[in-house]
Amino acid sequence: MPNTYFEARQWAFSYLSEADVNLILMTQHKWSYSQLILHLRDTMPDFEDFKTAVLRVRAGEPVQYVLGEAQFFGRTFMVDERVLIPRLETEELIELILNDSPITIQNVLDIGTGSGAIAVTLKSERPAWEITASDISAAALAVAQQNAANNDVKLEFIASDVFTNITESYDIIVSNPPYIAASETDIMDQNVLDYEPHLALFADNDGLAIYQAIARQLASYLAPNGRAYFEIGLHQGPAVAELMQQSLPQAQVDIIKDLSNHDRMIRVFNKQEKEL
Numbered sequence: 619m620p621n622t623y624f625e626a627r628q629w630a631f632s633y634l635s636e637a638d639v640n641l642i643l644m645t646q647h648k649w650s651y652s653q654l655i656l657h658l659r660d661t662m663p664d665f666e667d668f669k670t671a672v673l674r675v676r677a678g679e680p681v682q683y684v685l686g687e688a689q690f691f692g693r694t695f696m697v698d699e700r701v702l703i704p705r706l707e708t709e710e711l712i713e714l715i716l717n718d719s720p721i722t723i724q725n726v727l728d729i730g731t732g733s734g735a736i737a738v739t740l741k742s743e744r745p746a747w748e749i750t751a752s753d754i755s756a757a758a759l760a761v762a763q764q765n766a767a768n769n770d771v772k773l774e775f776i777a778s779d780v781f782t783n784i785t786e787s788y789d790i791i792v793s794n795p796p797y798i799a800a801s802e803t804d805i806m807d808q809n810v811l812d813y814e815p816h817l818a819l820f821a822d823n824d825g826l827a828i829y830q831a832i833a834r835q836l837a838s839y840l841a842p843n844g845r846a847y848f849e850i851g852l853h854q855g856p857a858v859a860e861l862m863q864q865s866l867p868q869a870q871v872d873i874i875k876d877l878s879n880h881d882r883m884i885r886v887f888n889k890q891e892k893e894l
């Protein structure tokens with residue numbers, strides 16, 4: 619059995635990447651990377667916990683579920699199999715919204731909030747905004763509520779199938795809905811398929827069903843001069859842009875690329891003609 623953190627790390631390197639090994643040690647001990655390095659020669663009293671985590675990740679479980687948390691936009695989110703693990707691409711959606719919008723009060727709706735990653739982050743970055751987090755999954759909403767509490771922010775929570783239980787209109791509507799088509803199952807990572815909630819991943823109609831449901835009613839819920847933002851799959855830009863343009867013919871609709879130069883976001887600006 620390894621005696622020190624250094625030896626335990628060497629043992630684990632034969633199973634996992636250095637990044638995952640370090641992440642497990644740092645999370646289990648609440649250490650920064652430099653604290654990990656400082657402790658490497660110390661005797662390790664808790665090898666069994668570390669070993670269990672390493673072997674679970676080795677067996678295919680996402681490291682964030684094993685650790686019970688994920689990092690998103692510099693904050694810690696509790697995650698488990700009730701919610702999607704927040705992705706780096708979604709941080710770009712946050713950047714886009716923050717760069718576009720004033721810091722003054724905005725009424726915001728996050729559709730399909732999952733872990734609450736988007737809603738909690740926007741509220742943390744823009745405390746004046748009033749943010750409603752909604753999801754069709756009561757189990758996901760429970761995780762989002764926990765993450766709001768853990769990050770000391772107050773949100774409104776509504777269980778809703780898209781707009782079904784939504785009554786207000788919003789200055790900003792954001793959604794990272796499920797957008798994977800059933801036909802894409804073959805090219806997906808096995809650990810995503812095995813562990814992440816399929817309700818958060820897959821949508822009917824080639825992955826477009828939730829965008830279609832949103833587009834059907836967007837005109838009733840997006841305030842004049844409001845903006846809607848959607849994360850999309852990399853081949854969905856033209857189709858989602860067309861759906862939104864049909865829904866709001868006067869709106870300016872942009873397809874926006876991510877840092878990897880893939881179509882990744884749609885922005886809908888519900889601009890209103892100035893009255894003469």
Ligand SMILES: C[S@@+](CC[C@H](N)C(=O)[O-])C[C@H]1O[C@@H](n2cnc3c(N)ncnc32)[C@H](O)[C@@H]1O
Pocket residue numbers: 701702703704705708729730731732733734735736752753754755758778779780794795796797817818819828
């Ligand atoms: C891709 S996950 C996004 C989670 C989180 N917003 C994020 O960006 O990490 C999609 C979320 O949409 C929810 N969802 C699926 N169908 C829905 C529907 N018809 N109405 C509302 N939410 C839905 C799922 O439960 C899941 O939490």
